[in-house]
Amino acid sequence: MADTPGNVTTIDVWVDPRCPWAWITSRWLLEVERVRPVRTRFHIMSLSVLNENREVPEKYRQAQLEGWGLVRVCVAAAQQHGEAVLRPLYEAMGTRIHLEGAGLGRDMMLAALRAVALPDMLVDAAEDTGYDAAVRASHHAGMAPVGGEVGTPVIHVPGPAGDRIAFFGPVVTPAPRGEAAGALWDGVVTVAATDGFFELKRGRDRDPSFS
Secondary structure (H helix, E strand, O other): OOOEOOOEEEEEEEEOOOOHHHHHHHHHHHHHHHHOOEEEEEEEOOHHHHOOOOOOOHHHHHHHHHHHHHHHHHHHHHHHHOHHHHHHHHHHHHHHHHHOOOOOOHHHHHHHHHHOOOOHHHHHHHHOHHHHHHHHHHHHHHHOOOOOOOOOOEEEEEOOOOOEEEEEOOOOOOOOOHHHHHHHHHHHHHHHOOOOOOOOOOOOOOOOOOO
């Protein structure tokens, strides 16, 4: 399944910085990089786009509004400094949001930008609707191949015929470590590459764990 020089497989993952489940999956993918010849590229999807025109619980309404700022800043950073900045910027935002409880506001975004040596002025993109078309384009590039009934994370991997296989998940908590991470990756690739395979799911009985 290698699609890059040196037999390294490229995993493309679409994430929203505010999604705890995507954060855990991203931790798993970074662990997979340690035990398998893979490299993860990060892209932006948006829970605010995903949940447009849907009824959401009142406690999530403010996050729906604030969530636009995060993805606008990410897209602006990628446009001005290259797609490669998304990985460290997502890391910086996710650490502050999920591990430090820093919220979704301007101060958090500014601290994240500074942590990865990006200009402070990028934080102004949070209020700039001019980036929304690019947010939507990135979102749909990741989500459209999977279908409209899934959330985040979404992963694209190279298939056996040279195409890309897109799927939702895996949703897991906490992130597996070491060879357990590699074994999960092996299983995910196997089922995703099986012609006609669509879904394997059970109800969640745990909250996200970042340990």
